[in-house]
Amino acid sequence: MKAIVNVALKKGVLDDQGKATHHALDTLGFKDIVKDVRIGKQIIMELNALNEQEAKQEVTKMCEKLLANTVIEDYQIEIIG
Amino acid sequence: MNIAVLQFPGTNCEYDTKYAFEKLGCKVTIVWHKDSSIPQDTDLVVIPGGFSYGDYLRSGAIARFANVMESVQTYAAKGGKVLGICNGFQILLEAGLLPGAMKRNNTLHFISKFKHLKVVNNDNIFLSKLKKDQVVNIPVAHFDGNYFIEEEGLKELEENNQILLRYCDENGNVESLNGSVSHIAGICNKEKNVFGLMPHPERAMEDILGCSDGEAMLRGFLK
Numbered sequence: 143m144k145a146i147v148n149v150a151l152k153k154g155v156l157d158d159q160g161k162a163t164h165h166a167l168d169t170l171g172f173k174d175i176v177k178d179v180r181i182g183k184q185i186i187m188e189l190n191a192l193n194e195q196e197a198k199q200e201v202t203k204m205c206e207k208l209l210a211n212t213v214i215e216d217y218q219i220e221i222i223g
Numbered sequence: 224m225n226i227a228v229l230q231f232p233g234t235n236c237e238y239d240t241k242y243a244f245e246k247l248g249c250k251v252t253i254v255w256h257k258d259s260s261i262p263q264d265t266d267l268v269v270i271p272g273g274f275s276y277g278d279y280l281r282s283g284a285i286a287r288f289a290n291v292m293e294s295v296q297t298y299a300a301k302g303g304k305v306l307g308i309c310n311g312f313q314i315l316l317e318a319g320l321l322p323g324a325m326k327r328n329n330t331l332h333f334i335s336k337f338k339h340l341k342v343v344n345n346d347n348i349f350l351s352k353l354k355k356d357q358v359v360n361i362p363v364a365h366f367d368g369n370y371f372i373e374e375e376g377l378k379e380l381e382e383n384n385q386i387l388l389r390y391c392d393e394n395g396n397v398e399s400l401n402g403s404v405s406h407i408a409g410i411c412n413k414e415k416n417v418f419g420l421m422p423h424p425e426r427a428m429e430d431i432l433g434c435s436d437g438e439a440m441l442r443g444f445l446k
Contacts, residue, residue, distance in 0.1 A: 151326070154373075155326070155371060156329075156402075158326070158327060158328075158329040158331060158369070158402065159327060159331060162331055208280070208284060208285075208288070209280070211281055211284065211317065211324050213316075213323065213324040213371070213372075214324045214326060214371055
């Protein structure tokens with residue numbers, strides 16, 4: 143079983159990397175297409191066989207404890223069976 | 224005065240910190256991150272600068288779970304004095320010993336230079352040897368020093384006089400360095416026994432290094 147975790151800054155928290163990248167895309171000619179850019183990180187984990195519900199529970203604990211800093215970051219978990 | 228300086232894989236300011244406090248007459252012990260306790264007679268724990276665990280995942284995120292940090296938590300809870308410099312500040316935030324979080328500098332550059340700082344509050348052991356509104360010149364060297372706290376938390380910091388240092392120009396006018404909320408360079412906890420700052424006072428101990436303003440700052444701890 144595989145877990146994909148996406149971590150990014152929360153909506154209200156200014157994402158300077160995203161802003162700089164957005165600006166670069168603007169100058170490259172994508173000004174009319176790109177509305178917003180947010181930059182995050184993806185953590186891909188191979189898990190020992192668990193059922194999907196248990197996997198989600200465990201990965202949520204990992205996110206709360208270590209993988210995300212919930213003061214400034216949100217996370218999304220995808221479990222692939 | 225006995226000082227314990229923590230050392231993680233990737234720490235690179237432990238010997239500068241040791242030198243700085245020894246210069247002030249302290250006995251300094253370097254404590255490895257796998258140790259399960261800090262020396263019993265410790266008067267101050269210093270978490271020095273560097274790149275603990277390579278700053279992988281986030282600055283300070285992994286160091287927070289190091290063996291030795293459990294005894295630091297207990298030590299701080301009992302009122303023991305803890306100082307976090309740069310990466311040490313980031314570790315204290317990740318450990319929840321100080322409120323808020325660090326983001327990448329808004330310049331998206333590593334910033335390494337001397338920077339003026341304004342003493343915002345000195346009603347604490349940390350800055351007791353400096354005057355309120357005094358301007359000191361201390362080097363900074365960081366990538367993730369863009370301090371963030373939500374509005375409510377910032378209000379609380381202000382009300383409790385927990386903001387100790389702000390970035391400023393040579394005349395004391397506060398100014399942005401890295402995007403930090405309210406130009407914050409250093410804060411303490413409510414109880415005022417845990418302090419974190421991004422600048423490196425241990426690198427400003429002698430005029431030959433460019434400035435000796437760090438000495439008065441660190442001397443505040445020696446009681």
